């Protein structure tokens with residue numbers, strides 16, 4: 001059996017005005033000139049999704065969003081639905097990011113419902129889990145992330161394309177990364193939790209690592225056991241850095 005293509009996804013978070021479209025264009029042009037081993041995605045702010053989708057049309061770059069509401073439409077001021085994201089050209093969506101869990105109190109159950117909404121609109125969800133520094137120091141990392149997987153992955157994911165992202169909260173935007181042994185221990189435990197939750201379907205979905213991934217550490221992280229790609233924040237904002245991480249995947 002051939003291994004599935006790794007997925008390298010950029011999370012632009014709340015960064016990017018009009019000129020940022022050019023970074024995506026540069027990524028797309030480079031991948032057209034020399035195709036990547038990995039699948040490549042850029043999860044942009046909602047305001048840029050349609051512009052990015054147009055800019056990279058016909059190229060090997062998947063455009064995605066960073067959150068959706070659970071409903072298809074309704075009186076939810078400020079929110080966008082999975083259907084709206086898909087209508088704008090989005091094909092993927094990040095769900096349950098730690099920044100949404102901590103700043104907006106998003107729970108595992110809400111994340112699971114959002115994953116169902118994503119599937120309803122044909123979006124491929126990337127479902128995030130990760131421990132705080134206090135949880136790691138208390139030796140609770142594996143218990144915490146496996147519980148998050150169990151609560152955040154709805155049964156409907158079985159048989160559809162999705163990814164899980166392991167993002168230790170203390171490694172996000174800090175320049176700190178876990179050791180390779182720590183990354184492997186988390187990813188192996190997550191794989192087992194995904195298989196317990198979804199059966200066979202939980203054995204094949206990629207598990208991305210996220211948290212201070214950069215050109216200088218991407219290659220060794222991507223070689224670690226059960227690491228099926230990366231979810232990249234800060235280093236995804238510049239085409240050159242993001243492309244270096246994409247190329248590190250092979």
Ligand code: 13P
Pocket residue numbers: 011097167171172173174175210211212213231232233234235
């Ligand atoms: P950084 O790569 O900036 O640490 O962010 C990681 C992240 O939160 C991606 O979702």
